[in-house]
Structures are given as C-alpha cells and as structure tokens.
Amino acid sequence: MARIGLSQVTKRFGGTEAVSGLDLDIADGEFVVVVGPSGCGKSTLLRLVAGLEDVSSGDVRIDGQVVNDLPPPERGIAMVFQSYALYPHMTVRKNMAFGLSQAKLRREEIDRRVRASATRLRIEDLLDRKPKSLSGGQRQRVAIGRAIVREPKLFLFDEPLSNLDAALRVEMRMEIAKLRRDLNATVLYVTHDQTEAMTLADRIVILNQGRVEQVGEPLELYRRPRNIFVAGFIGTPAINLLPCTLGSGAEGTVIVLPGDRTMPLPETLRACFGAGEVPSRITLGWRPEAVNLRGGTGGRKDAITLGVEVETVEHLGAETFVHARLDQRTIVTATAGANFQAQPGQRVAFELPLNRCHVFDGEGATLHHPSSGEEG
Amino acid sequence: MRLGYAQRRRLKRIGFWALAAVIVIYTVFPFYWSIVTSMKTGSALFSVDLLPPDPVWENYHLIFAEQPFARNIGNSVLVAVAVVALSLALAVTAAFAFGRLRFRGRVGLLLAILAVSMFPQVAVLSGMFTLVRWLGLFNSLFALILTYLIFTLPFTVWVLTTFMRELPKELEEAAIVDGAKPLTILTRIYLPLLVPALATTGLLAFIVAWNEFLFALTFTLSNEMRTVPVAIALMTGGSQYELPWGQIMAASVVVTLPLIALVLVCQRMIVSGLTAGAVKG
Numbered sequence: 001m002a003r004i005g006l007s008q009v010t011k012r013f014g015g016t017e018a019v020s021g022l023d024l025d026i027a028d029g030e031f032v033v034v035v036g037p038s039g040c041g042k043s044t045l046l047r048l049v050a051g052l053e054d055v056s057s058g059d060v061r062i063d064g065q066v067v068n069d070l071p072p073p074e075r076g077i078a079m080v081f082q083s084y085a086l087y088p089h090m091t092v093r094k095n096m097a098f099g100l101s102q103a104k105l106r107r108e109e110i111d112r113r114v115r116a117s118a119t120r121l122r123i124e125d126l127l128d129r130k131p132k133s134l135s136g137g138q139r140q141r142v143a144i145g146r147a148i149v150r151e152p153k154l155f156l157f158d159e160p161l162s163n164l165d166a167a168l169r170v171e172m173r174m175e176i177a178k179l180r181r182d183l184n185a186t187v188l189y190v191t192h193d194q195t196e197a198m199t200l201a202d203r204i205v206i207l208n209q210g211r212v213e214q215v216g217e218p219l220e221l222y223r224r225p226r227n228i229f230v231a232g233f234i235g236t237p238a239i240n241l242l243p244c245t246l247g248s249g250a251e252g253t254v255i256v257l258p259g260d261r262t263m264p265l266p267e268t269l270r271a272c273f274g275a276g277e278v279p280s281r282i283t284l285g286w287r288p289e290a291v292n293l294r295g296g297t298g299g300r301k302d303a304i305t306l307g308v309e310v311e312t313v314e315h316l317g318a319e320t321f322v323h324a325r326l327d328q329r330t331i332v333t334a335t336a337g338a339n340f341q342a343q344p345g346q347r348v349a350f351e352l353p354l355n356r357c358h359v360f361d362g363e364g365a366t367l368h369h370p371s372s373g374e375e376g
Numbered sequence: 377m378r379l380g381y382a383q384r385r386r387l388k389r390i391g392f393w394a395l396a397a398v399i400v401i402y403t404v405f406p407f408y409w410s411i412v413t414s415m416k417t418g419s420a421l422f423s424v425d426l427l428p429p430d431p432v433w434e435n436y437h438l439i440f441a442e443q444p445f446a447r448n449i450g451n452s453v454l455v456a457v458a459v460v461a462l463s464l465a466l467a468v469t470a471a472f473a474f475g476r477l478r479f480r481g482r483v484g485l486l487l488a489i490l491a492v493s494m495f496p497q498v499a500v501l502s503g504m505f506t507l508v509r510w511l512g513l514f515n516s517l518f519a520l521i522l523t524y525l526i527f528t529l530p531f532t533v534w535v536l537t538t539f540m541r542e543l544p545k546e547l548e549e550a551a552i553v554d555g556a557k558p559l560t561i562l563t564r565i566y567l568p569l570l571v572p573a574l575a576t577t578g579l580l581a582f583i584v585a586w587n588e589f590l591f592a593l594t595f596t597l598s599n600e601m602r603t604v605p606v607a608i609a610l611m612t613g614g615s616q617y618e619l620p621w622g623q624i625m626a627a628s629v630v631v632t633l634p635l636i637a638l639v640l641v642c643q644r645m646i647v648s649g650l651t652a653g654a655v656k657g
Binding site for chain 2 (some may be wrong): 050052072073078079081082083084085086087088089098099103141146149165375
C-alpha cells in the first residue's frame with residue numbers, strides 16, 4: 001500500500017503539454033480511476049507515475065518520497081498494460097516469474113508466489129502454456145497475475161479491459177473489484193469507459209486536455225458536476241444540455257430556449273444567480289431520468305414543458321430511452337418505462353422539472369445543481 | 377470450340393505445372409549437370425550424357441589428394457562462421473539502437489550504412505587492399521572476415537532494425553517495470569523473438585561470405601589461405617593447358633552440400649508468428 005502525491009506535474013512532448021500542472025493526492029489503499037476522452041493525457045499521467053516517462057516539471061511522490069529520478073523497478077509499482085504485453089516466448093509461469101527473478105528472489109519463494117497468484121486468478125491450469133494459446137480473458141488474467149506476484153505497493157492499470165468483449169469486460173470488472181478488496185492495495189486505474197470508472201472507483205479523476213476537471217466520489221460527480229464537461233462526460237445516456245440566452249422583456253427577465261421559445265425566467269432559476277448580475281447566456285441540463293414524458297401539452301408551473309418529435313426509441317428491456325428532436329441542432333433524451341411505445345415522427349411533450357435542473361454559466365461552470373435528495 | 381468450366385480448369389492446371397516444371401529444371405539443372413560431370417573422367421567429360429555411363433568417385437578423391445582442399449573448406453567455414461557471428465552481434469545491438477531509441481541523426485546514419493553497400497566491389501578493392509596491408513592482415517583470414525562485414529552489415533542491420541521496430545513497445549516497458557536492464561531486455565526478451573530474423577539474415581550473410589571471390593582472391597596469396605571459391609577457380613590439371621573439369625565439378629558439389637544442409641536447418645527456425653500472443657492483434 002502506498003500514498004501517492006502529484007504536485008504541479010507537467011509533461012511536455014515537444015511543444016504540446018500532455019499534462020499541465022496537475023495536483024492529485026491518493027490515499028493509502030484507495031482505488032482511483034482516471035477517466036477522460038482520448039488524448040486527455042490520462043495514459044501519460046499513469047506512465048509518469050510508473051516512471052516510463054520523466055516529468056517535465058513538478059514532483060511525483062510515493063509514500064512522501066520524491067521519485068522523479070527513480071527508475072520504474074525501484075518505485076514498488078506493478079503495471080497492467082492495455083495490450084497485456086505478455087512475453088510471447090515464455091510460458092505463463094515464466095511470464096509471472098520474470099520480474100521476481102530479475103529481483104533475484106529465491107527460487108522457492110518465486111515458486112510459492114507464482115502458485116499463490118495463479119490460484120487466486122484461477123489460472124493454475126495455464127501455467128505451462130504460452131500466451132498464444134490463451135484466450136483474451138486468460139491473457140488478461142495472466143497480465144494481472146504478473147502484476148500481483150510482485151506484491152507491489154501500487155498497481156497501475158492502463159485501460160486493462162478495453163480489448164475484451166462486452167460480456168468478459170463486465171466479468172473482469174467484477175473480478176478486479178474483488179481482487180482489489182482482497183489485496184487492499186492502492187490502485188491507479190486509467191480508462192476511457194465511464195461505466196468502469198463509476199463501478200470501480202473510490203474516487204474518480206476527470207481529466208480533459210491535461211487538466212483535472214473534477215475529483216470526487218462517483219455519485220458526487222454524477223450529482224454535483226463542477227462544470228458542463230464533467231456533467232456531459234459522466235452518465236449514459238448523456239445529460240441533456242439546452243443552451244439558452246437571457247434578455248429583458250416586458251415582464252422582466254425572459255429566457256430564450258433552443259427553438260426560439262421565449263418564456264419569463266422562472267423564479268427558481270432566478271435564485272441561482274443570487275444577488276449578482278444575471279448572465280446573458282446560460283446552459284440548462286437535465287439527466288434523462290429527470291425528464292418526464294407527458295401525453296398532452298400545457299404543464300406544471302415548476303417545470304418547462306417542451307414539444308418534441310420522437311427520433312428513435314431504444315427498448316433496453318427494463319427501461320426505454322426516447323431520443324426526440326427539439327430543433328435542428330438539439331436532441332433531448334428521456335428515460336421512459338419498459339412499456340413505452342412511440343413511433344418516430346410522433347409529437348410528444350417532455351416535461352423538465354426545474355427542481356432537477358443543473359444550471360451552468362456562459363463559461364460552463366456550474367451555477368446550481370439539484371439537491372441530492374431530489375436527484376436520485 | 378468452347379471449353380467447359382472443368383476443361384478450362386484442367387488446362388489452367390496443366391499450364392501451371394508446366395511452368396513450375398520449367399522453373400525447376402532451369403534452376404536445378406546446372407547443379408545436376410555438375411554432379412553428373414563430377415563422376416566422369418577423361419574423354420567422357422566431353423560427351424553429353426544425362427547419367428554418367430560408368431560413375432567414378434576418382435575426382436572426389438583427387439581434389440583432397442592433389443591440393444589442400446580440406447584446408448580450403450576449413451578456411452571458408454571459419455571465415456563464414458566468424459562473419460555471421462560478428463555481423464549478427466553488431467547488427468543486433470545496432471538494430472536495438474536504431475529500432476528502439478530516438479537520437480539525432482538516426483535516419484542519416486541508417487542511410488550511411490546502406491550507402492556503404494552501394495559501391496561496386498572493384499571500386500573499394502584497391503583502397504581496401506592498402507588498408508589490409510597497413511593492418512598487416514595480408515594473406516590472413518582476418519582480412520577476409522574484416523572486409524566481408526562491408527557486405528553483410530548493411531543488410532543485417534537493416535533487416536534486423538525493421539524486425540526490431542515491429543516488436544511491440546509494451547514488451548520493453550513491461551520488462552522495464554519488471555526490473556530488467558537494457559542488456560537483459562535485449563537478450564532475454566528481444567533476442568528470442570528475433571530468432572526468425574536472425575536465421576534469415578545469418579543465412580544470407582553465410583552465403584555471401586561462403587561464395588565471395590574477388591576479395592578472397594586479392595587478399596590471400598598462398599594455397600593454404602585460400603577459401604573455396606578461389607581454390608576452385610585456381611585448380612590446375614596435369615598441364616597448363618588442361619582444365620580439370622571433373623575435379624572442379626566435384627569440388628563445387630562438395631562445397632554446395634554444407635549450404636544446402638544449412639538452409640534446411642535454418643528453415644525450421646524461420647517460422648513466423650513467434651510474437652503471437654504478446655499483444656492483442
């Protein structure tokens with residue numbers, strides 16, 4: 001187990017900054033998932049901690065000790081690669097033992113550890129096979145086995161499940177969660193899959209263009225995103241975002257929704273701006289499950305009701321996603337019950353309750369989110 | 377007359393095998409002819425027979441009796457083996473640098489190595505002769521080993537660099553995390569994966585060194601230092617005006633056999649798919 005500290009870590013490749021001034025602290029035994037779109041610098045971050053890349057500036061600490069100049073093997077880490085990177089000419093046993101033999105451990109000790117790890121991962125039968133005769137899931141297990149035999153202070157996972165098919169991915173995800181409980185180790189896990197992040201992490205780090213957008217527990221990120229990027233990144237289907245403009249009309253401040261629908265600014269929203277100036281542009285956001293479907297028009301006072309045209313209906317069995325067009329550019333998604341039926345082209349009304357509305361300012365920073373009791 | 381589908385297919389197949397037969401005869405016939413000739417003596421040499429009328433092994437006996445041909449073969453083996461070992465050792469380390477590291481002038485250096493092999497052999501001959509004399513290596517096998525590297529290194533470096541570059545980078549990184557030093561990575565991780573490439577390039581280097589003539593002729597003087605191609609070319613018969621064709625052919629057959637054996641051995645190593653299973657492909 002280990003504490004990790006990153007302070008003002010920056011990595012430049014030529015002229016571009018892959019990671020810029022990043023601060024992050026990981027507690028002993030914590031499972032932290034770094035997630036972000038491709039090219040956000042998450043793999044670079046992992047490689048900086050591993051020591052496969054050198055920081056351009058800033059400090060990487062493991063257990064309080066600055067490890068900037070320590071080579072990877074001296075950092076007490078083990079890494080699982082996206083491509084597994086098994087040594088193809090060695091048997092599973094030799095693959096797992098290689099690191100230990102490099103560390104000049106005694107033969108009996110190596111044997112004991114390899115066998116223990118193989119049992120834990122249920123790959124005892126594969127020990128004398130070579131990687132090419134293994135399935136994807138088995139290779140993944142061997143790659144994890146190669147990491148745990150080293151009994152590292154810190155596990156680094158670089159998108160370990162992205163090469164597996166969907167069913168296997170769910171299985172391995174649960175296995176990693178279980179393994180982590182058993183080993184009680186500190187884990188830094190990189191993925192682009194927000195489902196993996198939500199299900200595995202104690203805390204999630206959302207990275208965008210080399211910068212941290214938000215760090216927090218999975219549900220906190222879901223309920224209280226700090227900005228539009230985080231709101232849009234976490235959650236499937238994605239949050240509905242409606243860019244609006246505010247102006248003054250005859251009855252005071254009015255809000256112009258997409259599709260040029262103008263209405264007086266509801267008092268609930270007015271309250272978000274506090275005593276300060278009313279911004280000219282805001283974005284309103286609703287999670288799909290917050291959107292109610294209604295047969296008729298004309299709605300409640302504490303909700304915005306939009307007339308939309310159904311585009312596609314996705315029946316998932318337990319629930320149904322309804323994607324409907326508000327105007328040329330805007331699609332709104334709602335979660336409906338399992339039995340919901342609608343034809344593409346049909347006009348329906350979406351009711352957006354104001355008490356479940358996220359409000360973002362013109363720069364994308366959050367002005368207001370629904371209190372957690374109402375969301376959820 | 378229009379031909380049916382089956383007939384056209386049969387015609388195509390006949391055509392294919394006819395072409396294959398022509399190619400086989402074209403490539404194998406010269407070797408077959410030397411075997412036949414090597415078993416003839418005297419005036420029988422000048423008659424055209426597909427099989428020697430009464431085969432004799434006298435020529436095979438004579439080449440070892442009348443000249444130090446065993447010694448010549450030994451020289452050739454020594455030179456070729458040394459050239460293969462040296463060029464593979466140098467090329468693997470060079471390829472590791474070219475294929476795995478980034479440094480200034482990498483491409484320029486690679487091109488320079490290739491450029492070395494572009495000069496015609498005759499062009500470098502006199503300069504090389506001066507160098508060999510200056511190093512005191514004239515009439516020594518070391519002269520041949522040293523100069524043959526000029527031919528073998530460019531292609532061994534290039535081929536191995538290409539192979540090295542195709543090995544997944546993650547393997548190296550996994551080994552680094554596992555605590556392996558660069559030399560261990562090269563010998564324990566990369567070398568086993570490069571076996572097919574090593575076998576191919578090693579074989580080619582061996583053949584180059586085994587068959588080289590011009591340098592061997594120039595840099596050696598005495599019968600005892602000659603390699604096989606020179607020894608065969610300089611074989612003399614009973615008189616100045618007689619070329620001992622039977623013996624020349626016997627000698628050619630004898631020195632080709634090791635090459636064939638070598639190809640058969642190496643062929644088993646030149647299997648593809650050694651890296652299968654390293655990374656999901």
